[in-house]
Amino acid sequence: MAMKRNPDCMRSHIRARAWIAALLSILAAMLALIVSCRSSQTQQAGRGLSEEQELRHKFAELSRREQVLTAELALARNQAPYLALDVVNRKLDLKVQGHSLRSFNIVKIQRKGGSPFLAQNWLEIEAKPLQITTRPRLVPGSGEATTASVATRDPWGPKRMPADYDLICKGAQALEIRSLASEQSYNRFTRWIISSYRQFRDWTREVFSRNKSVYKESIEIWLGEDDAQLLFWSLPKQFGILVLNAN
Amino acid sequence: MALGKLARAILSLSLCLGSCVLLQSCSKSPVPAQGDPQKGGATAAPRGDVNALRSQTRTLENKVQKLEQALAHQYPGGPVILVDTSRSQITLQLGMRIIVQGTCSTGNGMELADAAGKRSWTFDTPRGFFRVVSKVANPVWLRPDWSFIEEGEPIPKDPSKRAMANVLGDYAIAFGDGFFLHGTLYTRLLGANVTHGCIRVDDNTLKKLYMAAQPGTPIWIY
Numbered sequence: 001m002a003m004k005r006n007p008d009c010m011r012s013h014i015r016a017r018a019w020i021a022a023l024l025s026i027l028a029a030m031l032a033l034i035v036s037c038r039s040s041q042t043q044q045a046g047r048g049l050s051e052e053q054e055l056r057h058k059f060a061e062l063s064r065r066e067q068v069l070t071a072e073l074a075l076a077r078n079q080a081p082y083l084a085l086d087v088v089n090r091k092l093d094l095k096v097q098g099h100s101l102r103s104f105n106i107v108k109i110q111r112k113g114g115s116p117f118l119a120q121n122w123l124e125i126e127a128k129p130l131q132i133t134t135r136p137r138l139v140p141g142s143g144e145a146t147t148a149s150v151a152t153r154d155p156w157g158p159k160r161m162p163a164d165y166d167l168i169c170k171g172a173q174a175l176e177i178r179s180l181a182s183e184q185s186y187n188r189f190t191r192w193i194i195s196s197y198r199q200f201r202d203w204t205r206e207v208f209s210r211n212k213s214v215y216k217e218s219i220e221i222w223l224g225e226d227d228a229q230l231l232f233w234s235l236p237k238q239f240g241i242l243v244l245n246a247n
Numbered sequence: 248m249a250l251g252k253l254a255r256a257i258l259s260l261s262l263c264l265g266s267c268v269l270l271q272s273c274s275k276s277p278v279p280a281q282g283d284p285q286k287g288g289a290t291a292a293p294r295g296d297v298n299a300l301r302s303q304t305r306t307l308e309n310k311v312q313k314l315e316q317a318l319a320h321q322y323p324g325g326p327v328i329l330v331d332t333s334r335s336q337i338t339l340q341l342g343m344r345i346i347v348q349g350t351c352s353t354g355n356g357m358e359l360a361d362a363a364g365k366r367s368w369t370f371d372t373p374r375g376f377f378r379v380v381s382k383v384a385n386p387v388w389l390r391p392d393w394s395f396i397e398e399g400e401p402i403p404k405d406p407s408k409r410a411m412a413n414v415l416g417d418y419a420i421a422f423g424d425g426f427f428l429h430g431t432l433y434t435r436l437l438g439a440n441v442t443h444g445c446i447r448v449d450d451n452t453l454k455k456l457y458m459a460a461q462p463g464t465p466i467w468i469y
Contacts, residue, residue, distance in 0.1 A: 055300045062307040069314035076321045079376040081469060094469060096376070097321035099343070101329070101469050135369065138359040141399025147355065148433065151441040156356030158333050230333055234469045236375030 064118055068244060071119035072098065075240040083124075085175070087111060087219065088245035094234055102234060104227045107180055111246055114173075114217030122169040122241040127232065129162035130205075158233040163225045164202070165232060167241070172216035175241065178202055179228035219246070326459045328379075328428075330446055330468040332372055335438045337428075337448055339459055346459065349452030350437045353468075354444045361396050368393045370443040372468060377422040379464040382457055386419035386429065387412050393443070416450060418457040422466050428456060 075082040076098045084093045090106040136154060138147055163179035181194035199222075223231065324342040330351065331338070337351040354372035361367070388411045395402045403409060416430010431437065431447040446468075448456065 052297045052300065055297060055304055059300060059304045059307060062304065062311050065311050066307060066314060069311065069318060073314060073318050073321070076318055079465060081375060081467065096467050097323070098318040099322045101331075101467065136355075136357045138357045138397060140359065140362055140396045143398055144394075147357065147397065148436055148441045151355040151357065152436065152439050156354070156440045160356070233333055234374060236373075236469075239375075 067119045071121055071244075072242055074121055075242055078240070080239055081236055082240040082242060083175075084242040084244070085219070085221070086244045088247065092221065092223075092231075094231070102230070104223055104231055106221055106223060108220075108222035110220045112218045112220065113215070114246070116247045117243075118245065120243050120246070122171075122173050122175075122243055124167050124169050124175075124235075124239050124241055126168045127235060128166045128168055129232070130164040130166070131162045133160060133162055158226070158230045161229040161232040163228045163232075164198075165228075166218075167235075168215075169241065172214065174215045174218040176218050176220040177228050177231065178220060178222050179225040180222050182225040182227075184226065219243070323465055326461075326464050328456065328460065328464065328466040330372075330466065332374070332440075332468060335440070337446065337452060337456070339452075339456055341459075347452055347455040349449055351452075352431070352437050352442050352447040353440055355441050359393055359397060361392075366392070368443075372442070372444050372446060373424070373426065374468050377426075377466040377468065379460045379462050379466065380421040380423050381462060382418065382420045382460055384418055384457070385412075386415045386427075388415050391425070416448075416453055418453050420456060420460055428466075429453070 072084070076095075079097065081094055081096045081101065084095050084100075085091070087109055090109055092104040092106055093100045094102040094104075136150060136156070138150075165177050167175040167177065169175070178198070180198060181191040183191065185191075186194060322342070326346070327340050327342075329338045329340060330336075330353070332353045335351055335353065336348060338348045339346045354370045357370050359368045359370070389406070390409045390411055392402050414432060415427065416432075418430065420428040422428065426445055428446045428448060430450055430453050433441070433447075434449060437447065437449055
């Protein structure tokens with residue numbers, strides 16, 4: 001009865017449904033389109049960005065390597081030995097033409113003054129010991145045999161070198177070499193006592209010294225006593241120092 | 248009738264979806280392929296930068312490679328003499344390859360002053376870089392003043408009285424400033440720092456050094 005009564009109403013209802021469905025589908029399609037466009041743009045941008053980031057990272061690394069190599073090459077072209085100090089990696093090497101002759105273990109390192117840099121070449125002009133080293137004296141007329149006998153009884157060598165010294169460089173820069181107790185020479189407790197005393201002595205020296213502000217820029221390097229003495233023993237009169245990663 | 252309307256609705260829906268897919272595919276087509284910098288679109292500017300960066304990176308890579316090669320080639324490939332004074336060891340190398348290694352003696356570090364105190368000598372072996380200046384077989388030592396003072400002898404005015412044969416071994420290799428690599432009569436003292444600055448070497452090592460060294464051969468003392 002009701003069906004018969006409202007055929008137009010029924011028809012319009014169906015038409016409305018179809019239109020709604022069509023509209024919904026258009027909306028869904030547009031939504032899908034927007035989403036797909038956005039995701040595609042993001043993907044593209046992301047791919048571009050990651051590639052760019054990778055390139056920039058590689059470029060930065062290569063730039064650093066170039067600076068380091070250029071600085072080292074400037075020293076290596078000269079045949080004289082030079083010191084290569086890597087502040088961040090705590091490495092100290094005596095090198096000739098890119099080839100390491102001796103390596104030293106840095107126990108502690110501290111930088112004072114100056115602005116950060118990646119690679120610089122310093123020129124050492126004076127090694128200034130903080131302790132006085134006395135050389136054995138020969139008596140005229142004693143003869144070579146006596147000299148040899150004295151030399152073997154009281155041998156001259158790295159052990160007779162100062163353990164604390166400043167390597168003063170051109171431009172008021174300096175490497176301050178300081179020594180801690182050597183691992184080979186003492187047991188752990190004695191080593192701790194001696195090392196603490198030496199660090200305290202260095203601190204007092206720095207605080208009360210009149211010359212504390214002499215250096216515009218300095219790097220304090222703590223080595224084992226044996227290494228500090230061996231380094232002093234090995235050094236030529238004047239030499240270049242390659243300083244890396246002084247941040 | 249109802250079925251026809253439904254069909255129309257389905258048709259419109261499918262048309263919409265079709266157009267959507269078409270539009271989507273159209274929107275994707277202008278995006279350039281990765282690594283193709285010539286094509287435009289929204290990523291054109293950054294891709295241009297990336298391209299420039301890539302080319303700069305390549306140039307820098309080549310430069311770094313050249314620098315690394317240059318550094319590696321600094322160390323001589325020919326004979327070099329290394330003297331480790333802390334271990335009293337002398338090494339002859341051909342490039343990085345060790346040819347011969349022996350024990351040596353270097354400076355005793357002593358100081359000597361003449362009686363008047365006007366002149367003094369320090370018997371150190373110098374550190375650093377040197378070159379072989381000359382080499383001689385059966386060398387004759389011309390005693391310097393300090394040798395006479397050390398022995399308590401008067402310094403002769405006649406230079407011929409300074410000559411002393413058979414004390415420097417079979418060979419002597421000069422490396423400047425009066426310093427020599429030479430042999431010794433005191434072989435038991437090899438390994439100790441007992442010299443007046445010269446480097447004493449055993450006969451066997453000295454012969455090999457003499458054969459390999461030429462004027463200009465690098466010597467590093469450290």
